[in-house]
Amino acid sequence: MLDLDRNVSGLRAVPAPPLPLARLVEGREVEAVAELLPRLFNLCRVAQTLGLRMALGLERGESGALAAEIAREHALKLSVVWPVRLGLPAQVGREVLGGDFPGDADGFARYMRGDVGIGPLLRAVAGRFGPGEGGCGVMPVVTPESIFTLNAQENSIAARHLVHPVMRHVEAHYGRGPLWRVVARALDLQAALRGDLPIPQLTPDGVAVVPAARGLYAVRAEVRAGRVWHLERVTPTDHLMACGGPMAQALASLPRAKHAEAGLLVDLLDPCSPVTLEGGADA
Known part of the structure; x- marks a missing residue:
């Protein structure tokens, strides 16, 4: 169980105001909307384009680009962005995982002790966040039926790998915290490279x-006479930032003595839009 009372100083992440999406698209031709939105929301462009075209009844285009986009973003986080954030050297030009990622707890323990692949990154994350710190409890996993309900749901790449032995091992020893989410990123990179992502x-x-690089992305639209009259989108960040969701729980579980790590925690939770930290001992 998470001790939410430890967050006595009100450490919280406040998202940037959303764009007025409905006003931007209302009355526009479907092809114009399909071209416009990925330019406005520049992350996960392939996933957004595919979702839009499906919702608008347009041709989907080439599907292999989606797995490549997801793999590319995972590799960037694991080999450059997060290592540098933790004071480690970037792993540019090297195989990110150093071969197959471990498939069981014993293999993971050996991997984490070594210097192959992301072993140093895993040790650094575990060193900054102890068991139960920066984590969240078990939440319902998002489904196509629940995805437009913006409450506390696990809409993340971790949700794609919950039953993997290494994920279960990390959850049992550290909780659903930063290390658990970094391991999920590694497993999802491997899945993307193998073409084993949700359809x-x-x-x-x-x-x-x-599927996108942070979880599941959803779009629904009302089209009449070739024009868009209503459009809604939901990103993994909407569920991450929901009231009582993973971000709120992760910050609440961070001890006051570690509030200086809140910025790193937000980076590892990886929202796709800017957030501002407020409150906290060192925020």
Whole structure:
């Protein structure tokens, strides 16, 4: 159980105001909307384009680009962004994972002690956040039916790998914290490279659900006479930042003595839009 009372100083992450999406697209031709939105929201462009085109009833285009986009973003985080953030050298030009990622607890323990792949990154994360610190409790896993309900749900790449033996091992020893999420990123990189990601789908209600580098992305639209009259989108960050969701719980579980690590924690939770930290002992 998380001790949410430890967050006595009110450490919280406040998201930037959303763009007025409905006003931007209302009355525009479907092709114009399909071109416009990925330019406005520049992360996960392939995932957004695919979801939009599915929801708008347009041709989907080449599907292999989605796995490549996800793998590219994972590799950047694991080999450059997060190592540098933790004071480690970037691993540019090297195989990110150093071969196959471990498949069981014993292999993971050996991997984490070594210097191959992301072993040093895993040790650094574990050194900054102890068991239960910066973590969250078990939440419902997002589904195509629940994705437009913006409450506390696990809409993340971790949700794709919950039953993996290494994920279970890390959860049992550290909780669902930063190390658990970095391991999920490594497993998802491996899945993307193997072409083993969830299949994009269009539900009977017209909701397009597409895997992205942070979880599942969803779009639904109302189209009449070739023009868009209503459009909604949900990103993994919407669930990450929901009231009582993973971000709120992670910050609440951070001891006051470690509030200086809140910025790093936010980076490892990886929202796709800017957030501002408020409150806290060192925020």
